[in-house]
Amino acid sequence: MADVLAVAEVKDGVLQSVSREVVSAARGIADSLGGAVDVAVAGDAGAAAAGLGQHGADRVLEVEGAVRVDVRAAAVAELVRAQGHGAVVFAATGPGRDVAPRVAAKLASPLLTDVVAVDVDGGEIVATRPVFAGKALARVRARGAPALLSIRPNVFAVADAPREVKVEVAASVSEVGGGYRVKGFEASSGAALDVSEASIVVSGGRGMKDPENWHILEDLRDALGDTAALGASRAVVDAGWRPHAEQVGQTGKTVTPKLYFAMAISGAIQHLAGMRTSGVIVAVNRDADAPIFGVADYGIVGDVFEVAPALAAAIRELRGQ
Amino acid sequence: MNITVCVKRVPDTATRIRIAEDGGGIMQDGVKYVMSPYDEFAVEAALQLVEAAGQGEVTLLSYGPRATGETLRSGLALGAHRAVLLTGEPDMDGWATARVLASELAESDDGLVLFGIKAVDDDQQQVGPMVAELLGRPCATAVAAMDVDGGVATCRRAVEGGQEVVEMDLPAVATVTKGRYEPRYASLRGIMMAKRKPLVEKPAAEVESGLVLEGLTYPADRPQGRIVGEGTEAVPELVRLLREEAKVL
């Protein structure tokens, strides 16, 4: 019997929705291990985290002041040591990827990142994760405890497993090494929602012809609501039309949205590597032989400059906007 | 200031990956190996930093099979000064790899150790920060650009919605992503000179892996999709399918 720690994600004091997936995955593991689910929450999001009881959390452990990554890592490692968790689940998001390896090193445990499925076999965690940018899946067993894993956003179903949650304040963190200072933040012009976390992605390729044309895709994104984000092919990023943060593919982000739009993207193998596990793929391309149609669930052969605005309008109409 | 860059030899991103019959690995024939693309960014960052400082040397460090020597030579041809190859077979356990690399780096007094943000084979994004923990040094991840001045590295991190600026006291560790650094091409002279640069090969420290690979499989094939139609006329049908069949709108 062992408890599982779910590391919730908080941004600017706000609990992020991916935390629900993290708790749901932790619940599944805890049920197999016969243990409870603790949630580690940094900062003052404890009250919001109590809502995670809906998805199977038994106890929320607030860690005061743990915002900086090295402090968060020390706090989580201390919790795991003190409580003897058998497994720790992170989100494979920017902040999750930053903190998880530090925790793993402090606990001298291996870490499985970007996990898309997990089971428990003989008391050990066996996780499935993509390798070679999604060209293959590896099933990997973690020997010994604790087993650390980070789960890919949008893959794990949110569980409906309501229970009473206790909210406790965990011991504050002891001093960490230092030598690391956050000096500032410069917002980019792009939207705040990262392409790897969005549930709908609208990606544009070289066929968009000019960065000036991106308002067409921005409009489609806006029509799709606030869980949609823009993505891009590498050709577009290399041309300096869009920031690298938006690049989807082997040398960009791997995305698993519920709905992916490939707009004027040819579908090179390195691009497919980053998006082929999306739920539903829609492609718009004027070349009927473009390889993207080989992975698309629905395709329209046509001029993106005509189809994209019509699509945005039709979606707006559907949503009654 | 001297800099070490950790680089990994990985299958070229355009390579078709074919799983061996027993599922225990990939078939090697026909696979072209290259330096992981993000490690190329890290090498470029290191070269630019020593060039800007007007002094300092760049060491490349890799843990891998003997054929990795070829990958290291390609990095020496770009301008790195020396290379160290720790021979062995790394597996997916980044924590094991981190310990191998850290045991070599413990002796080093280089001001910076740079990594790629991720190796494009196992895609773990973990070895850099783990090595930093083992060495007890600060670590900035996802660094798009960095400058060093007076014992302090100022890094611009690519994060959700923008760039975060962090300062680290040296010695420090950073993982590099695409940003300021465009990998240079090797010149003919560089390639010639690389042949005479020191490349030390020694067996990797023995560490035990905490992971067991149970098997590799191909991802499920996507069901054959369909062309809904041509041009704007197909739009209403597409929206209907997305709503009623795929249920995603």
Ligand SMILES: Cc1cc2nc3c(=O)[nH]c(=O)nc-3n(C[C@H](O)[C@H](O)[C@H](O)COP(=O)(O)OP(=O)(O)OC[C@H]3O[C@@H](n4cnc5c(N)ncnc54)[C@H](O)[C@@H]3O)c2cc1C
């Ligand atoms: C090491 C390495 C790593 C790489 N990593 C990545 C990666 O991470 N991500 C990535 O995306 N690529 C990556 N690539 C690049 C990849 O090989 C392709 O070059 C790139 O994806 C092509 O981008 P694209 O589809 O936008 O452009 P193109 O291949 O030029 O395709 C443009 C498409 O637009 C269509 N089109 C043109 N005009 C219109 C119109 N008016 N209406 C509709 N359709 C139109 C064309 O038919 C064509 O299919 C990588 C390559 C290498 C070597």
Ligand SMILES: Nc1ncnc2c1ncn2[C@@H]1O[C@H](COP(=O)(O)O)[C@@H](O)[C@H]1O
């Ligand atoms: N076997 C290795 N030898 C040298 N460096 C490595 C090795 N594996 C990983 N690295 C470094 O660690 C980074 C991150 O790798 P990973 O955590 O596996 O995604 C890579 O970009 C390299 O800089």
